[in-house]
Amino acid sequence: MVRIREWAPATASDAEIDAWLRVYNAAIAADVPGEPPWRRDRLRDYLSATMPNERRAAWLAEDHGELIGYVGENLLGYDMTGTAVIELFTEPSHRRRGVGGELLAAAARHAAAHDRELISTEIVEGTPTVDFYAAHGFRPTVVEESSLLSLSTVDWDAVTEKSGRIGAGYHIEHFPDGPPETLLASYADAKLITRHTPVADVEWHAGFEADRIRDSLRTLRARGLRPYVTVAIHTASGEVAGLTELVVPAHRPDRADQYDTIVVPEHRGYGLGLTMKARLLLALRTAERQVATVQTWQPVGDEQMLRVNAELGFRPHRRWYDYEAPVSAVIESRRTA
Ligand SMILES: CC(C)(COP(=O)(O)OP(=O)(O)OC[C@H]1O[C@@H](n2cnc3c(N)ncnc32)[C@H](O)[C@@H]1OP(=O)(O)O)[C@@H](O)C(=O)NCCC(=O)NCCS
Numbered sequence: 001m002v003r004i005r006e007w008a009p010a011t012a013s014d015a016e017i018d019a020w021l022r023v024y025n026a027a028i029a030a031d032v033p034g035e036p037p038w039r040r041d042r043l044r045d046y047l048s049a050t051m052p053n054e055r056r057a058a059w060l061a062e063d064h065g066e067l068i069g070y071v072g073e074n075l076l077g078y079d080m081t082g083t084a085v086i087e088l089f090t091e092p093s094h095r096r097r098g099v100g101g102e103l104l105a106a107a108a109r110h111a112a113a114h115d116r117e118l119i120s121t122e123i124v125e126g127t128p129t130v131d132f133y134a135a136h137g138f139r140p141t142v143v144e145e146s147s148l149l150s151l152s153t154v155d156w157d158a159v160t161e162k163s164g165r166i167g168a169g170y171h172i173e174h175f176p177d178g179p180p181e182t183l184l185a186s187y188a189d190a191k192l193i194t195r196h197t198p199v200a201d202v203e204w205h206a207g208f209e210a211d212r213i214r215d216s217l218r219t220l221r222a223r224g225l226r227p228y229v230t231v232a233i234h235t236a237s238g239e240v241a242g243l244t245e246l247v248v249p250a251h252r253p254d255r256a257d258q259y260d261t262i263v264v265p266e267h268r269g270y271g272l273g274l275t276m277k278a279r280l281l282l283a284l285r286t287a288e289r290q291v292a293t294v295q296t297w298q299p300v301g302d303e304q305m306l307r308v309n310a311e312l313g314f315r316p317h318r319r320w321y322d323y324e325a326p327v328s329a330v331i332e333s334r335r336t337a
Pocket of ligand 1: 027032088089095096097098099127128129132133
């Protein structure tokens with residue numbers, strides 16, 4: 001008999017965390033073969049720590065006491081308080097029995113009870129998740145392409161040469177553990193460029209963004225994700241002209257994830273993107289010797305970023321979609337299922 005129950009990883013037994021890991025790795029092996037399996041390191045922290053004004057909840061599906069599925073839900077904070085983000089998977093040998101649907105229903109009811117209007121999730125092209133979410137009223141919103149760099153194939157002399165290629169008037173600084181407090185305001189301004197900010201609220205948003213970055217760095221560390229940041233500084237003004245961010249997860253230390261790479265528009269065309277990324281790779285090689293691959297994402301059609309990535313040896317890998325549905329549509333799809 002399948003039972004769904006709420007689960008708190010922070011206080012769960014070690015055996016439950018172990019079972020979670022087993023089922024998650026089974027799903028990876030079935031759906032995205034070749035991806036590095038996760039490890040136990042800091043996994044409990046990864047599953048339970050949140051940003052200060054966000055809230056996580058989770059449910060397990062069990063068949064006669066054996067874990068066969070999981071859904072985690074994050075009620076977002078800041079400027080996203082209408083959205084709940086979920087991550088859901090079921091054990092490959094227990095699929096097409098309605099378990100995924102039951103877990104989704106638990107998450108949707110909880111989202112509705114907390115006045116969330118939208119549920120969103122990230123999915124990888126070519127996995128069964130596409131049909132599952134489409135059957136529950138979800139539609140794609142954002143599509144991105146990931147690229148992978150295998151560090152064993154990197155020409156380090158060439159990367160060293162690229163890391164030193166910088167226009168006059170700029171210099172590079174590298175910060176293991178995130179940008180220092182003194183740079184945070186300017187760093188936040190640079191990050192705001194990729195966010196949709198109403199012009200009238202820019203001042204307020206800049207302060208808000210700095211707080212959000214501070215919170216987000218604290219949360220990354222609490223979840224066992226080690227941050228590294230490389231910044232291009234416009235030397236005359238001392239302002240951040242560009243940045244690139246990367247994390248190494250304790251639970252998957254052989255694969256680093258490169259997050260945002262941003263060059264502020266007035267500083268584009270000076271090769272800062274390539275120089276920063278090259279510099280970050282060199283630093284990573286020394287600081288995290290176990291990293292075998294680096295994964296990065298770019299919007300489909302972002303030719304400039306693709307070129308920078310290709311020049312460093314990144315190869316296009318997969319497409320990732322954000323799928324989103326009104327909470328009411330998900331609940332309705334369960335009623336008519
Ligand atoms: C998506 C997923 C959660 C579905 O779990 P499930 O327990 O099989 O889901 P359900 O049995 O409740 O399926 C409900 C409906 O979704 C659709 N669906 C689910 N899987 C499908 C598939 N492989 N092909 C087509 N439709 C599918 C069907 O409409 C299904 O209803 P039906 O069986 O009556 O036709 C599961 O396949 C999964 O864990 N996928 C991988 C998750 C992941 O992210 N992996 C990568 C890293 S871990």
